[in-house]
Each structure stands twice: as C-alpha cells, then as structure tokens.
Amino acid sequence: MDLSFSAEDEAFRTEVRTWIADNMPPHLAAKAEAAGHFEMPEIMEWHRLLYSKGWVAPHWPKEFGGPGLSATQRFILSEEQELAGAPPLSPFGLVMVAPLIMRFGTDEQKQRFLPKILSGEEVWCQGYSEPGAGSDLASLRTSAVLDGDHFVLNGQKTWTTYAQYADWIFCLVRTSAEGKKQQGISFLLIDMKTPGVEVKPMQTLGHTPAFCDTFFENARVPKENLLGPLNGGWSLAKALLGHERTLVAAVGQTRRTLRLARRIAEHQRGADGKPLIEAPHWREKLARLEMRLRAHQMTNYRALVEQQKGHHPGPESSILKLVGSILVQEADELCMELMGEASLSWHDEGAVAPFEQWVGPAFCYDRATTIYAGSNEIQKNIIAKLILGLPSS
Amino acid sequence: MDFDLSDDQKMLVKTVSDFGKKESTVERFRKLRDDAEGIGWDRATWKKMGELGWLSIPFPEEAGGLGGSFVDAALILEQLGKTLVPEPYLASVVLGGHALWLGGSAEQHEQLLQPMMEGDTTLALAYAEPGIRFDPRCCATTAKREGDGWRLEGEKAFVQNGHAADHLVIAAMSDEGMQLFVVDGADVKRRTTKHIDGHRGAHVDLAGVVVPESRRLVARPATEVLERVLDFGAAATVAEGLGVAFSMLWMTVEYLKTREQFDVKIGTFQALQHRAVEMFVEVELLKSINVESMIRASEEGPERPAAISAAKLQLAQGGQLVSRQAIQLHGGVGVTDEHDVGLYFKRMHALVTLCGDEAAHVARYAES
Numbered sequence: 001m002d003l004s005f006s007a008e009d010e011a012f013r014t015e016v017r018t019w020i021a022d023n024m025p026p027h028l029a030a031k032a033e034a035a036g037h038f039e040m041p042e043i044m045e046w047h048r049l050l051y052s053k054g055w056v057a058p059h060w061p062k063e064f065g066g067p068g069l070s071a072t073q074r075f076i077l078s079e080e081q082e083l084a085g086a087p088p089l090s091p092f093g094l095v096m097v098a099p100l101i102m103r104f105g106t107d108e109q110k111q112r113f114l115p116k117i118l119s120g121e122e123v124w125c126q127g128y129s130e131p132g133a134g135s136d137l138a139s140l141r142t143s144a145v146l147d148g149d150h151f152v153l154n155g156q157k158t159w160t161t162y163a164q165y166a167d168w169i170f171c172l173v174r175t176s177a178e179g180k181k182q183q184g185i186s187f188l189l190i191d192m193k194t195p196g197v198e199v200k201p202m203q204t205l206g207h208t209p210a211f212c213d214t215f216f217e218n219a220r221v222p223k224e225n226l227l228g229p230l231n232g233g234w235s236l237a238k239a240l241l242g243h244e245r246t247l248v249a250a251v252g253q254t255r256r257t258l259r260l261a262r263r264i265a266e267h268q269r270g271a272d273g274k275p276l277i278e279a280p281h282w283r284e285k286l287a288r289l290e291m292r293l294r295a296h297q298m299t300n301y302r303a304l305v306e307q308q309k310g311h312h313p314g315p316e317s318s319i320l321k322l323v324g325s326i327l328v329q330e331a332d333e334l335c336m337e338l339m340g341e342a343s344l345s346w347h348d349e350g351a352v353a354p355f356e357q358w359v360g361p362a363f364c365y366d367r368a369t370t371i372y373a374g375s376n377e378i379q380k381n382i383i384a385k386l387i388l389g390l391p392s393s
Numbered sequence: 394m395d396f397d398l399s400d401d402q403k404m405l406v407k408t409v410s411d412f413g414k415k416e417s418t419v420e421r422f423r424k425l426r427d428d429a430e431g432i433g434w435d436r437a438t439w440k441k442m443g444e445l446g447w448l449s450i451p452f453p454e455e456a457g458g459l460g461g462s463f464v465d466a467a468l469i470l471e472q473l474g475k476t477l478v479p480e481p482y483l484a485s486v487v488l489g490g491h492a493l494w495l496g497g498s499a500e501q502h503e504q505l506l507q508p509m510m511e512g513d514t515t516l517a518l519a520y521a522e523p524g525i526r527f528d529p530r531c532c533a534t535t536a537k538r539e540g541d542g543w544r545l546e547g548e549k550a551f552v553q554n555g556h557a558a559d560h561l562v563i564a565a566m567s568d569e570g571m572q573l574f575v576v577d578g579a580d581v582k583r584r585t586t587k588h589i590d591g592h593r594g595a596h597v598d599l600a601g602v603v604v605p606e607s608r609r610l611v612a613r614p615a616t617e618v619l620e621r622v623l624d625f626g627a628a629a630t631v632a633e634g635l636g637v638a639f640s641m642l643w644m645t646v647e648y649l650k651t652r653e654q655f656d657v658k659i660g661t662f663q664a665l666q667h668r669a670v671e672m673f674v675e676v677e678l679l680k681s682i683n684v685e686s687m688i689r690a691s692e693e694g695p696e697r698p699a700a701i702s703a704a705k706l707q708l709a710q711g712g713q714l715v716s717r718q719a720i721q722l723h724g725g726v727g728v729t730d731e732h733d734v735g736l737y738f739k740r741m742h743a744l745v746t747l748c749g750d751e752a753a754h755v756a757r758y759a760e761s
Binding site: 001002003004005072280283284286287288290291292294295296298299301302304305308316319322323377380381383384387388389390391392393 | 394395396397398464646649650657658660661662663666667669670671673674677678679680681682684685688689699700702703704706707710711755756758759760
C-alpha cells in the first residue's frame with residue numbers, strides 16, 4: 001500500500017502546472033483568480049490552447065488523437081486545471097458524444113465528427129431532457145419519423161446547456177411507440193443549422209445564460225446521422241451516464257472553493273474586529289469541510305487506482321457523484337455564510353472584494369450539482385438496486 | 394499510488410476473518426460479557442493470537458516483533474470489529490504496546506513488550522483522568538523524584554483493559570515535564586469499571602505508588618510518545634470502527650430484504666432504500682479515509698495528524714450515522730439486548746470516544 005504518486009507522475013504534475021501558468025491568457029487568469037464564471041467563448045479559447053498542446057482530450061485513445069496518458073496522469077491533468085481555476089471544458093463533445101461515436105459510430109461518422117470535436121472547430125450540446133421527461137428520461141416524446149432518406153423531428157428538448165453556441169446537438173428521440181418505452185428510442189446527431197431547429201436561451205439561478213430550450217419543427221435530419229442501431233439508443237444513453245458521473249467528483253473545484261473560503265475568512269471581520277479565521281467557530285466549520293473532502297478525495301483515488309488497472313467505472317461512481325455534488329454546495333454555502341451581509345451582493349462590481357464577486361452566483365447555480373447528471377435521488381436508486389441488491393416494489 | 398494488499402496481508406485478513414466467523418462470533422462476546430466472574434475476554438484466546446503472530450506483527454524486529462507495520466494491526470482490527478471480538482487488541486497491542494515500543498529501551502522491550510507479543514501478558518495505557526479531557530501535553534497526575542525512583546499521585550479513569558493488564562503505562566506530570574512509567578497491575582489500587590460496550594476497564598488510584606527509575610520510559614520525550622501513540626490509537630479506533638460499521642450496514646440490508654410489513658418486504662420502500670444507501674456511502678468514505686489514516690499513522694510530519702483527525706471525524710459522523718440508522722431500520726427489535734445490532738451500536742460509541750472524540754479532533758485539525 002502506498003499513497004504517493006510516482007516520480008514520473010510528480011514530474012508530469014510540475015509540467016502541467018508550469019504550462020498552465022505560462023499559457024493561460026491574462027484575461028482568463030484574472031477571472032480564474034476571482035473564481036469567476038466563464039462564458040462559452042472563453043471556454044473554447046482555453047479548449048484551443050489545450051488542443052495545441054495535445055492535452056484537450058486526455059481520455060481519448062491515441063488513434064483518435066488522444067495523448068496516451070495513464071489514468072493517473074489524466075487525473076493530474078484535470079486536477080491541476082481545476083486547482084488553477086481554468087475554464088472547465090465543455091463536456092458534451094469531448095467527454096459525452098465522442099466516446100459514443102468511437103464505440104458505436106460508422107467509419108464515416110468517426111472521420112466526420114471526431115477531428116472537429118478535438119480541435120474545437122465544432123461545439124456540441126446535449127438534447128436529453130424534455131419538459132415531461134427528467135429523471136424518467138425514457139418517457140421522452142420528441143419524435144423522429146423516417147421519410148425517405150431523412151428523419152423528420154418534432155418536439156422540445158430542455159436543459160440543452162449552451163445550445164446557443166453549439167454547431168451540433170446529440171439527441172435521444174422516439175422512433176417507435178412499440179414495446180417498452182426504453183425500446184423505441186434512437187440516438188441522433190443533428191446539425192443546429194437545420195431548418196426547423198430553434199434555440200431559446202434562459203437564465204440560470206446564477207444569472208448566467210447557460211440553459212436553453214431547443215425546439216424542433218419538422219426538422220429534417222439525414223438518415224446517416226443515426227448513431228448506433230435504430231431503436232437502440234437507450235443502451236447508448238446508459239453507457240454515457242457512467243462517463244458523466246466520474247466527472248462530478250469535483251475534488252479540485254471544492255478544494256479551490258475551500259481555499260476561497262479561507263481567503264474570505266481572512267478578509268471578513270467579526271464584531272471584535274478580528275478576521276473570522278481567528279475565531280474557533282469559523283475555523284472548525286472550515287476544518288470539518290476540509291476533513292470531509294479528504295475522505296471524498298481518497299474515494300476518488302480508490303476509483304482512480306481501479307481505473308488505472310483497466311476496470312471501468314461501475315455503480316460505485318454514483319458515490320463520487322452523491323458526495324461530490326453535496327460538497328460543492330456545502331463549500332459554496334460556507335463562503336456565503338462567511339461573507340455575511342456582503343453575500344447579498346449580486347453581479348455588482350465594486351461592492352465586494354473581487355474574489356467575493358462570484359460567490360453568490362456560484363452558490364445559486366451550484367444547486368444544479370445535485371440535480372444534473374442523474375439527480376442524487378436517482379443515484380441512490382442505482383446504488384440500492386445494483387450494489388445493495390434491495391428489491392423493487 | 395497502490396491500495397492493494399500484499400499476499401501476506403491478504404492471507405492475514407483471511408485468517409482473522411475466518412477466526413471471527415468460526416471461533417469468535419458475537420455469541421462468544423456476549424457470553425464473556427455476561428460472565429460476572431470473568432474478565433470479559435479469554436486468556437487462552439489471547440495466547441493463541443500471540444502464537445499466530447497477531448500481537449507482534451506491527452513491531453519492528455529489533456524490538457522483538459515480526460517487522461510488519463501498523464497497517465497490519467489495522468487490518469486485524471477491522472476484522473476483529475466485524476464480530477466484536479473482545480480480546481484487548483486495541484488496549485494492549487496498540488496503546489500499551491506502542492507506548493512501550495516507542496518509549497522503551499531494548500531491555501524494557503525484552504522484559505515488558507516481549508511477553509505481551511507472545512500472548513502471556515496484556516498491557517494498558519492509563520491516560521484519561523476523572524473529570525477532565527486528556528491532553529498529551531499536560532495532566533493532573535503527578536510524579537516526584539523519591540530516592541532512586543518516582544512517587545506517583547493521582548487517579549486514572551476508564552483505563553481500557555486496566556482491570557486485567559499485567560502492566561500499565563501511566564502518564565504523569567513532573568517538574569521536568571510529562572513522564573511515562575510502567576507499573577505492575579498488582580501494585581496499584583484498581584477497581585474494575587463496566588463500560589457501555591460490554592468491555593471492562595479500571596479506575597486506578599495511584600496514591601503513593603513508587604516506581605523505580607528502571608520503569609521510566611525515556612527513549613523519546615513522553616509527550617511525543619503520547620502524541621504518536623494516541624494517533625495510533627485513534628487510527629485503530631477507525632479501523633475497528635470500519636469493521637463494526639460494515640457489519641451493521643449488511644446486517645441492516647439483510648433485514649430490509651427479509652422483514653415484511655404491509656404484505657411486502659420493507660426493503661422495497663424507497664424511503665428505507667435511500668436510508669440504506671446513505672449508510673453505504675458513509676461506510677465507503679470511512680473505508681477510503683481509513684486507508685489514508687492507517688498508512689499515515691506511522692509517518693512523521695503534519696499529514697499524519699491531519700489524516701487521522703479527518704478519519705476520526707468520519708467515524709464520528711459517518712460511523713454513527715450507520716449505527717443509529719441501523720437501530721432505526723431494525724425497529725423495536727433493535728432496541729433489545731437480545732439482538733446483536735445494539736451491541737455494535739455501543740461499540741461504535743466507545744470507538745468514537747476513545748483516543749480523542751469528534752470535538753477534540755476537529756479542534757486539533759482546525760488549530761493546525
């Protein structure tokens with residue numbers, strides 16, 4: 001048993017850290033320093049920089065342009081970016097649809113889509129949820145009816161995050177009403193410029209324009225944009241949820257937020273005029289979260305070591321999602337609490353210290369962490385059934 | 394990073410686990426607990442543990458041990474926790490034994506540690522005192538030089554295995570700072586105390602006990618020894634607590650799968666399923682932080698106390714969520730002495746409390 005990273009991995013960590021420090025443009029670094037919210041153009045700017053270094057898709061196999069890093073190095077690469085506060089890359093192309101194209105796509109689809117996902121030339125978004133299909137995703141109703149060489153789409157997708165910037169959307173659509181509701185679903189790749197596709201952005205609770213509704217009205221999608229078998233989309237969707245869950249351990253993000261909390265506690269003063277960090281009450285609150293994060297981080301390491309051995313993330317990855325999402329929220333909540341009245345400030349430059357500026361919006365937006373990527377209640381259902389073996393009603 | 398056990402360690406875990414399942418079920422603990430004439434555990438079993446090498450494995454060869462590490466002791470404790478094995482492994486091997494190893498000379502190792510490692514004697518560490526919370530840097534018990542030896546004054550409370558130990562390591566304050574002494578159990582006034590978890594200990598009155606200089610532990614400063622031993626002890630409570638929590642979780646899941654109400658298995662109810670999942674998540678976090686705490690227990694530097702305190706917090710928060718929900722999900726039967734689940738619940742409380750409770754460890758982490 002050994003807790004340390006190898007000398008080779010430590011050297012890689014230094015390389016990554018140095019590269020980030022040397023290559024993050026000043027306007028992104030300033031926003032990172034202020035723990036600010038990155039908009040899509042900034043995210044894609046960082047994407048292209050990482051692409052030029054060869055690090056944008058660490059988990060991709062070499063044959064598709066991945067850098068051939070070990071699981072541990074991939075982890076280090078992502079952790080260092082989180083710790084530096086770098087813009088979080090859009091996962092929809094790189095992490096979500098690309099592995100499915102690699103696994104289920106035709107050669108034409110691989111050649112058509114993968115290089116542009118890698119370079120960032122084409123931006124993707126996700127079309128899963130619908131107003132009537134959230135946790136019960138299989139009840140989705142957006143229909144795709146075959147008409148000659150095209151599917152004709154009608155319906156509405158929601159939470160199509162950053163669809164206003166997207167060139168492509170991947171969608172789960174209903175292609176059959178026969179059998180169980182999971183059986184009539186297909187996976188389609190759709191050009192956002194297709195006539196009949198319309199995007200309506202909406203503001204999130206953090207007042208960032210991340211969410212969108214995407215409407216389809218007789219949108220014609222070529223047959224060759226079907227990914228995987230007709231009516232076989234549900235198994236693709238399930239494969240994807242496993243990928244997504246390992247993303248949300250968010251260890252680096254929470255470590256960073258707790259560092260921010262410490263900074264706020266050094267800045268804000270109590271009634272005695274002393275910084276809050278000197279009061280045992282606040283120190284212990286901070287300590288408790290740091291200690292809990294330590295246990296979560298070790299769980300993440302355990303998963304990482306399993307992955308390094310070539311094991312795919314199983315239902316255990318639900319634990320990372322459950323605990324990680326709550327820690328993100330608790331760290332935000334502590335920052336808000338430390339700020340006191342200053343936490344009332346809302347997108348108002350100058351009212352609070354620059355590093356306190358984004359605490360409120362993050363506190364609001366991060367309520368999503370326990371909901372997205374399969375709500376925590378859904379994760380609990382998964383663990384109850386697949387790990388604990390509890391009976392269904 | 395590598396979290397795999399060596400082949401020897403896998404074998405050790407299997408042997409201890411088999412011992413628990415076949416030779417030391419909860420039934421055995423219950424019998425020993427209920428025997429008013431006995432000491433609460435069994436000397437023949439202790440001797441056997443010595444012969445199997447379990448009592449000497451964490452100590453280095455130069456001290457007469459098998460040259461393993463604390464990780465081996467933690468692995469043993471996790472398995473012992475699963476069936477509530479009552480022998481004083483934590484009190485004698487981890488607390489008393491590690492104090493003697495770190496503080497003792499070669500001669501003291503031979504005279505006092507060796508017989509314990511062979512299973513012929515047991516040890517105890519007397520640190521807690523009535524009415525105050527212990528701090529390795531100070532205590533109320535005093536030691537004054539008298540002739541060639543030291544005169545002790547003071548009382549020690551809730552000394553784990555103090556009632557049966559052949560030798561007790563005593564922490565006492567002198568003009569020269571904290572000191573550690575080894576006294577024979579027969580030489581002190583001790584009253585057996587009954588503890589919540591069915592274990593026993595002692596209230597020790599040291600008034601007028603004179604200890605020869607040869608029984609003072611001087612290999613390292615006593616405060617340093619105590620800090621390290623209490624960290625080993627805290628890590629040990631986490632390892633044993635993991636075994637306790639593991640058993641409670643699966644005992645409860647099994648109950649949910651078999652108990653019927655409203656004509657269905659109660660495990661079909663989502664409210665109860667989610668409660669069981671919360672228990673599972675806490676056990677996994679405990680398992681994770683136990684890995685770090687048992688490895689770092691032997692390290693020097695700031696990561697050791699940080700990891701161990703974090704582990705102790707997880708035991709207090711997560712371990713007790715498990716033990717409390719286990720009772721709740723068992724319903725009324727969980728509140729009877731006949732059912733095993735309550736015995737685990739009580740042991741969990743003891744483990745959370747020993748070697749620094751939640752408040753002590755959070756405060757230590759926060760001040761670091």
